[in-house]
Amino acid sequence: MADVARSAGVSTMTVSNVVNGRPRVGAATRERVLAAITALGYQVNLAARHLRAGRTGVVGLAVPELERPYFAQLAGRLADLFEAHGLRIVMERTGASREGELNAVAFSRLRMYDGLILSVVDIDPGELSRLNTDAPVVMIGERALPSRFDHVMMDNVGGAREATAHLLASGARRIAMIGGELDGPANMQGLRATGYATAHREAGVPVDPALNVQCSFRLQDGYDAIRSLLDRSISFDAVFALTDVVAMGALRALADAELRVPADVQVIGFDDLDEAAYLVPSLSSINPGHDEMAAAITARLLAHLGGDEPVGPQELIVPARLVLRGTTR
């Protein structure tokens, strides 16, 4: 910028004014400055601008894995909403590790982001509470966090309960649960398992722990889980998959085993991905309230950034609802 100023025979201040389109610059001066800018190929240095301004116009979205469709689809929605407020969404991954999640928070506090949306999976609630409460952070995700941060969650227990209840009501008695963890911690695995168990209790149907296959959340994991049940000759007449991705893997395994869906085995997933409606048969799933989640997250973060009275941390649970399609009777 100093170069441009020298070349145009003005002060850096005038260059700054031109670059930022501020009004009080003479037309002739402006021309000269613009010419110098072009000639020298000058570019603003945002790092310096941010250092001065104390803000970046960027909101971070930190998720466990970039390739998980649930987060990719959420990111698209959030990008739409934030764009309307002149903010850019950038997405990064935490690797679902404590370290990655802390890094993300650190990065944000360190002012590369004006605000951060953090999907919490592995971080220790205790560690969370040591962090600066009034950081512009909105937590999302599965786990109930006894924290003083804003937290928008989906109704994991309610959704899983509804899915399971539907399967039980339609006659299923041995519902395999893939990816859940009975009596597990209050994370996604544990919460959805709680819903599964609750529905069983309410229907007076006993839970068989042998039907609970723990696994992670890739396609192959869903496939392997079904294979493992079949290989051990554990019979089941329905599948509650913890995510739609796992459900897709499961559907493939069922097809390979020549089990008919939904005639022999019903399947319900969780997430209601865009893909769910297009599978053959189309996948029944729990819609975790995508639009409401995105809207709530945006509203909370904007409230932080608005910088008005720091309305105390809020915890919001977005209702889930069952979407019945072709994999259920």
Next chain:
Amino acid sequence: MADVARSAGVSTMTVSNVVNGRPRVGAATRERVLAAITALGYQVNLAARHLRAGRTGVVGLAVPELERPYFAQLAGRLADLFEAHGLRIVMERTGASREGELNAVAFSRLRMYDGLILSVVDIDPGELSRLNTDAPVVMIGERALPSRFDHVMMDNVGGAREATAHLLASGARRIAMIGGELDGPANMQGLRATGYATAHREAGVPVDPALNVQCSFRLQDGYDAIRSLLDRSISFDAVFALTDVVAMGALRALADAELRVPADVQVIGFDDLDEAAYLVPSLSSINPGHDEMAAAITARLLAHLGGDEPVGPQELIVPARLVLRGTTR
């Protein structure tokens, strides 16, 4: 930082040394500084650090839409590779618009990113050439760009040709092309259409333009494209879908029309998404060389960042290969 220094009775330089874990600090001093940091809740300001260092340790990945599985899966691969070099990948979207793409380049040149991986869809090649050539930018994507930037592309023509040739060899004579654009510009739509046409010419089978349905690349678009052919009673015995996502939409439409795949209609997609192998029937597709793409992109960008001799811009075409699964005979 000045506060911490004052509180600990040292200079800011010493604080900086402690924060950065540099060796030449006395143990007692270090203790005092750390105590002051904790007491004051001090956080490094990365904006200032970057201003000084002239780098951020961040590589941007700018893609048309965050929710497209192809890019989400590519992002995951790139994140792995760059992480090994101490660089963070952050993903943002351009909205597939000229403006968004230019913004992404601008942002990068403006030094928020050390480097940028840009998926070019809509930008005008002429505009590209006005940009600073030695910016650490690697272009990816479909289109052949007569530009002086590094460019890693997949083999759109070759892949489409191979897919179409296989369908023709297996007896198909009326292959619907969904999402392509015969005689279109040299973008993804046009290039893959060229491969489609080439295979027809080589097999001596005429191309019927009525079989080419143009559309965008969401699930519903693939669905609607098939519906449109059926509604107009345009017969076809195979489908070449421009992307796997479109293919999934098409498969659903075929199922709704009670057409059997692959007995009545064969289907081949393009992208070889993770999902392809798990669909029922599993989707035959063109694998555009995911790992090679990611490796090439990483290598080119690291070469820029290495800052050694600026090896001239390279254009690399990664070979594609046909993966046959259940939707083909």
Next chain:
DNA sequence: TTGAAAGCGCTAACAT
């Protein structure tokens, strides 16, 4: 309408 000065928070280089 334009400019000079000061400083955002950090660190490399050079003292001490």
Next chain:
DNA sequence: ATGTTAGCGCTTTCAA
């Protein structure tokens, strides 16, 4: 082992 100086590139404030 610790401190001083200077400056990264920008913008706010105040003066001309």
